[in-house]
Amino acid sequence: MARLAMVIDTVRCVGCMDCIVACKTENQTPEGFNRDWIAYDTQGKFPTLHQEIRSERCNQCSEPPCVDCCPTGASHVHEYGGVVLVEKTMCIGCKACIASCPYDARYVHPEGYVDKCTFCIHRVEKGMDPACVSVCPTHCMHFGDLEDPLSNVSKLLASRKHHTLIPQAGTEPHVYYLT
Amino acid sequence: MTTLSRRKFLKISGATVAAASAVAAAGRSVSSAIATTNVERGDRTVATYCDICFWKCGAIAHVRDGKLWKVEGNPLDPLSNGRLCPRGTGGVGAAFDTDRLRAPLIRRRDRGEDEWVEVTWDEAMTYIAERMQKIKSSYGPESVALFSHGIGGNFFKHTIKAFGSPNISAPSFAQCRGPRDVGFRLTFGEDVSSPERTDIRNAQCLVLIGSHLGENMHNTQVQEFADAVGNGASIIVVDPRYSIAASKAKYYLPIKPGTDLALILAWMNVIVAEKLYDAEYVAMYGFGFEPFAASIAPYTPEWAYPETGIEPALIRATAREMARYRPATLIHPGRHATWYGDDAQRSRAIALLNALMGSWGRKGGFYAPVSMDVPAYPTPPYPTPSKLKVDNPDHKYPFAHETITTGIREATITGKPYPIKGWFVYATNLLHALPNEQETIRAMQNLDLLVVIDVIPSEIAGWADVVLPESIYLERHDELNVEWFREPFVALRQPVVESPNDQKPNWWMAKTLAEKLGLGAYYPWKNAEEYLSTRITNAGMSWEQLKKDGIIRGEKRPIFFDEGVPAEFPTPTGKIEFFSVQLQKAGFDPVPMYKRPEGGPPGSFRLLYGRSPVHSFSRTQNNPVLMDMVDENMVWVNADVADRNGWKTGDWVVLRNQDGVVSNRIKVLATERIRPDCVYMVHGFGHTAKHLRRALGRGASDSQLITRYAVDPLMGGTAMNVNFVTIEATEVAHG
Ligand code: SF4
Numbered sequence: 009m010a011r012l013a014m015v016i017d018t019v020r021c022v023g024c025m026d027c028i029v030a031c032k033t034e035n036q037t038p039e040g041f042n043r044d045w046i047a048y049d050t051q052g053k054f055p056t057l058h059q060e061i062r063s064e065r066c067n068q069c070s071e072p073p074c075v076d077c078c079p080t081g082a083s084h085v086h087e088y089g090g091v092v093l094v095e096k097t098m099c100i101g102c103k104a105c106i107a108s109c110p111y112d113a114r115y116v117h118p119e120g121y122v123d124k125c126t127f128c129i130h131r132v133e134k135g136m137d138p139a140c141v142s143v144c145p146t147h148c149m150h151f152g153d154l155e156d157p158l159s160n161v162s163k164l165l166a167s168r169k170h171h172t173l174i175p176q177a178g179t180e181p182h183v184y185y186l187t
Numbered sequence: 188m189t190t191l192s193r194r195k196f197l198k199i200s201g202a203t204v205a206a207a208s209a210v211a212a213a214g215r216s217v218s219s220a221i222a223t224t225n226v227e228r229g230d231r232t233v234a235t236y237c238d239i240c241f242w243k244c245g246a247i248a249h250v251r252d253g254k255l256w257k258v259e260g261n262p263l264d265p266l267s268n269g270r271l272c273p274r275g276t277g278g279v280g281a282a283f284d285t286d287r288l289r290a291p292l293i294r295r296r297d298r299g300e301d302e303w304v305e306v307t308w309d310e311a312m313t314y315i316a317e318r319m320q321k322i323k324s325s326y327g328p329e330s331v332a333l334f335s336h337g338i339g340g341n342f343f344k345h346t347i348k349a350f351g352s353p354n355i356s357a358p359s360f361a362q363c364r365g366p367r368d369v370g371f372r373l374t375f376g377e378d379v380s381s382p383e384r385t386d387i388r389n390a391q392c393l394v395l396i397g398s399h400l401g402e403n404m405h406n407t408q409v410q411e412f413a414d415a416v417g418n419g420a421s422i423i424v425v426d427p428r429y430s431i432a433a434s435k436a437k438y439y440l441p442i443k444p445g446t447d448l449a450l451i452l453a454w455m456n457v458i459v460a461e462k463l464y465d466a467e468y469v470a471m472y473g474f475g476f477e478p479f480a481a482s483i484a485p486y487t488p489e490w491a492y493p494e495t496g497i498e499p500a501l502i503r504a505t506a507r508e509m510a511r512y513r514p515a516t517l518i519h520p521g522r523h524a525t526w527y528g529d530d531a532q533r534s535r536a537i538a539l540l541n542a543l544m545g546s547w548g549r550k551g552g553f554y555a556p557v558s559m560d561v562p563a564y565p566t567p568p569y570p571t572p573s574k575l576k577v578d579n580p581d582h583k584y585p586f587a588h589e590t591i592t593t594g595i596r597e598a599t600i601t602g603k604p605y606p607i608k609g610w611f612v613y614a615t616n617l618l619h620a621l622p623n624e625q626e627t628i629r630a631m632q633n634l635d636l637l638v639v640i641d642v643i644p645s646e647i648a649g650w651a652d653v654v655l656p657e658s659i660y661l662e663r664h665d666e667l668n669v670e671w672f673r674e675p676f677v678a679l680r681q682p683v684v685e686s687p688n689d690q691k692p693n694w695w696m697a698k699t700l701a702e703k704l705g706l707g708a709y710y711p712w713k714n715a716e717e718y719l720s721t722r723i724t725n726a727g728m729s730w731e732q733l734k735k736d737g738i739i740r741g742e743k744r745p746i747f748f749d750e751g752v753p754a755e756f757p758t759p760t761g762k763i764e765f766f767s768v769q770l771q772k773a774g775f776d777p778v779p780m781y782k783r784p785e786g787g788p789p790g791s792f793r794l795l796y797g798r799s800p801v802h803s804f805s806r807t808q809n810n811p812v813l814m815d816m817v818d819e820n821m822v823w824v825n826a827d828v829a830d831r832n833g834w835k836t837g838d839w840v841v842l843r844n845q846d847g848v849v850s851n852r853i854k855v856l857a858t859e860r861i862r863p864d865c866v867y868m869v870h871g872f873g874h875t876a877k878h879l880r881r882a883l884g885r886g887a888s889d890s891q892l893i894t895r896y897a898v899d900p901l902m903g904g905t906a907m908n909v910n911f912v913t914i915e916a917t918e919v920a921h922g
Pocket of ligand 1: 237238239240241242243244271272273274275276404405406407
């Protein structure tokens with residue numbers, strides 16, 4: 009079994025949005041909708057400020073409330089890597105998953121089904137990185153298998169300070185931010 | 188936890204899958220704007236290079252089932268290192284833009300009314316050639332000028348030179364990097380060039396003065412900046428705004444706008460007074476150090492404090508920090524340097540500070556760029572114009588080594604030193620690029636011919652007599668990119684897909700026009716492929732390899748002094764000129780001196796502008812992919828100021844400048860990330876061209892508010908951070 013995860017280095021990230029653009033062109037998300045976004049988290053008073061810049065998306069949780077609450081089973085955990093996916097043909101657009109997601113990671117596609125980040129599973133299953141990871145000009149994004157202690161992501165989490173988003177929600181997110 | 192096995196799931200929903208994918212497929216074909224006529228199946232890739240900005244990154248374009256799909260970086264390319272910037276990744280949006288120019292247009296009402304008739308290419312070219320000949324017989328060929336941006340303008344330059352005009356110019360000089368290059372030339376004898384010869388990757392201390400890398404996305408520089416940050420380099424950022432780069436800095440200096448030169452002088456004062464400079468380097472390569480040291484002696488940190496607002500202790504600490512890492516201390520020269528009117532001297536001060544660090548020619552500082560030898564395609568010599576260039580009469584700006592756009596504009600208005608009656612405008616939206624749009628409009632009213640070549644119906648296209656629609660970069664060949672960089676290479680731009688309508692590549696237009704003008708001898712080749720392949724074959728390289736890989740790399744060569752590059756400085760003294768006799772002789776300060784900038788009317792804010800990482804100039808606001816990232820600009824206002832005035836983030840306001848010009852409506856961004864005495868907006872928004880339907884009225888235009896500009900007395904650059912605005916709440920949409 010694999011447990012896929014994304015590890016994003018906020019020290020290198022400049023928030024340029026290349027990850028969002030790449031997702032858009034790779035996955036052909038409709039105009040007006042994106043599966044990932046940038047958070048600019050600024051603390052302090054001018055000029056003594058601190059800013060963390062994060063590329064955010066579905067956290068591919070191990071305890072995904074969106075799967076638990078889906079009445080049709082459209083929201084499900086993929087057999088490889090623990091990735092949470094939506095089978096659009098089974099989605100009735102009831103938005104229960106959207107309400108349950110603490111990260112606001114999902115949106116209703118104009119064609120009526122719920123859409124969100126897939127970790128580019130179609131690429132990953134061919135041995136490639138997700139589109140966002142593969143384009144990042146600052147090399148701040150890393151992707152891999154946490155079950156493998158020798159993977160880049162495992163090593164980064166073992167050696168660098170990091171955090172996840174809203175850990176208190178108990179969702180066990182799998183997008184990690186190095187600080 | 189509910190887990191559903193994939194197999195079980197598919198069995199349940201087999202029927203639904205088929206039905207729904209038909210729906211999805213229909214949806215996809217509706218959204219695909221550029222279906223080609225031939226039925227092509229499967230995936231293919233073409234190597235080319237990007238054109239969303241002038242950096243020219245190597246790219247691999249993907250075509251799926253005959254339709255353009257996506258663009259990625261070319262791993263063989265040393266500019267992109269296989270990764271494009273967000274604009275490059277979103278470059279496909281230029282193809283999907285349904286407002287693109289489709290066919291040649293001739294104006295049918297008054298200039299600027301943006302009303303057109305579609306004509307054939309032959310009609311358009313005949314019209315242009317006839318008007319050009321008329322201008323030539325009445326005024327001489329010099330009275331036709333070309334404004335051009337980027338490598339795509341090369342063939343038009345060739346045609347205009349063959350026609351006999353020397354008046355060819357790009358806003359990149361007088362509206363952008365000109366002062367920087369002049370400041371560095373006066374000091375080291377050489378330009379910073381483009382791509383900048385900065386070794387950011389190896390810098391141990393990087394100083395950014397107003398340069399907002401990370402928002403400015405010139406790809407290689409940002410990649411190297413991230414490397415420097417990742418390697419723990421000490422970053423010092425000077426900016427009135429807490430930029431993205433500032434958030435990576437060890438030291439952030441929130442300088443009062445317009446006072447950068449005071450800070451740089453104070454830094455040099457500390458470094459000289461405390462003898463922190465590279466004495467050996469200065470002694471070996473420097474000229475005039477003693478008078479330089481004497482000249483900067485009064486500029487102590489205590490003197491600089493009231494000017495800049497930066498505490499003396501912080502000035503000293505950062506000066507020492509720079510000295511600690513020299514020569515791997517890079518004080519970045521920036522790029523867009525037309526700020527306050529003292530720009531060439533400020534840039535010269537940056538050059539001098541680098542000289543004190545000994546960073547020119549050293550790792551972590553500035554390298555000596557190298558290039559490949561690719562001979563030009565042999566063509567007849569150009570005729571010698573009988574008149575000098577029109578832009579800089581009597582060498583009023585003695586150190587302008589390139590043509591001044593605004594000088595051509597001035598001559599077009601005044602008719603002096605001689606009239607300019609024809610403008611060609613290639614891929615530059617002059618109404619957003621030049622300051623004071625009214626002057627540009629006045630100049631255009633004096634023309635007998637205005638031709639705009641572009642891919643989108645920009646504001647300047649709206650004023651043309653003839654608009655020539657160009658194929659976008661993914662549909663055309665272009666001139667080879669024989670780059671000056673860390674290592675030599677040559678890159679090819681080649682078509683990935685066909686143009687959807689009647690658009691043509693620039694080479695075809697320039698060649699066809701030359702033929703109409705009887706200048707066919709200057710185009711002794713049939714098509715771009717013949718031209719390009721001849722150049723490549725004559726250079727001893729393989730055309731087939733270039734077509735396949737998009738790039739051919741040369742042997743790495745020495746780029747630093749310690750690798751064997753000779754330490755040569757092509758200045759009058761052959762040395763790094765701490766004291767400049769040529770400046771003194773021309774009546775300027777031989778060592779930079781500070782003059783306090785003028786303030787604005789009471790209650791006003793200095794208007795600052797910059798870049799978004801997802802937009803290039805005013806050229807990408809109709810790109811559906813990039814507009815999905817950032818679709819308007821906002822006016823940044825200090826949070827306390829906003830609070831006092833009752834402005835909240837998202838409130839609509841208009842900006843009124845010192846001359847009473849009122850902007851489009853724009854939303855407030857109340858933020859801690861800016862000083863209280865200035866406001867900031869991203870350049871390129873606030874379009875008024877009615878055929879740019881996605882961009883129209885989104886955000887406000889800084890250019891519209893830049894009615895004042897200060898001219899750099901050394902080189903004629905137009906400084907644009909000299910405008911002041913007040914903010915007025917509004918409910919109504921303007922413009
Ligand atoms: S920097 Fe970005 S927009 Fe410019 S050429 Fe490179 S990828 Fe294209």
